[in-house]
Amino acid sequence: MKQVLFICTGNTCRSPMAEALTKEHLQKNPGLKEVWNVKSAGIFAADQERATYQSIKVMDERGVDLMGHKSQRLNSQLIDESDLVLAMTRNHKESVLLTEPRAEGKVFTLREYVQGEQEDIQDPFGQNEDAYRNTARELERLIRQLVKKWEEEMEE
Ligand SMILES: N[C@@H](Cc1ccc(OP(=O)(O)O)cc1)C(=O)O
Numbered sequence: 001m002k003q004v005l006f007i008c009t010g011n012t013c014r015s016p017m018a019e020a021l022t023k024e025h026l027q028k029n030p031g032l033k034e035v036w037n038v039k040s041a042g043i044f045a046a047d048q049e050r051a052t053y054q055s056i057k058v059m060d061e062r063g064v065d066l067m068g069h070k071s072q073r074l075n076s077q078l079i080d081e082s083d084l085v086l087a088m089t090r091n092h093k094e095s096v097l098l099t100e101p102r103a104e105g106k107v108f109t110l111r112e113y114v115q116g117e118q119e120d121i122q123d124p125f126g127q128n129e130d131a132y133r134n135t136a137r138e139l140e141r142l143i144r145q146l147v148k149k150w151e152e153e154m155e156e
Pocket residue numbers: 008009010011012013014015042123124125
């Protein structure tokens with residue numbers, strides 16, 4: 001099996017949403033579900049924190065359960081065991097490559113990986129629910145493209 005690891009700062013908003021959305025999409029695609037294991041972590045995350053209330057709420061609005069999420073701090077082992085590391089921002093990507101240079105080649109920003117563009121996914125932390133909703137919508141779009149990309153790769 002291959003492992004994808006989503007990275008953000010606190011592992012309580014963006015990367016948990018990306019993880020949950022990806023798992024949700026994989027549920028609908030048994031072939032791919034056999035291929036990809038999905039995790040998330042945060043560069044400055046505390047361990048064992050729940051996702052923020054707003055993240056849980058906006059995911060719930062999409063029928064995606066984030067209640068069981070527990071944050072974890074990024075570490076070398078997680079990077080080493082991952083085949084693909086998808087960061088929310090260029091800063092996250094650069095920070096990973098600075099501490100784990102051997103990860104070069106498997107670390108991308110999510111948008112770079114699916115759209116070939118460098119734009120970041122902004123942090124909704126500390127903002128209102130609508131900001132979270134916008135992040136969720138943006139992530140949903142990107143994750144749909146990610147899964148499509150994996151499907152196409154599988155058919156090759
Ligand atoms: N937990 C940090 C900040 C933080 C939390 C979450 C966060 O969002 P995300 O999980 O999307 O990186 C960003 C930063 C603090 O102590 O203030």
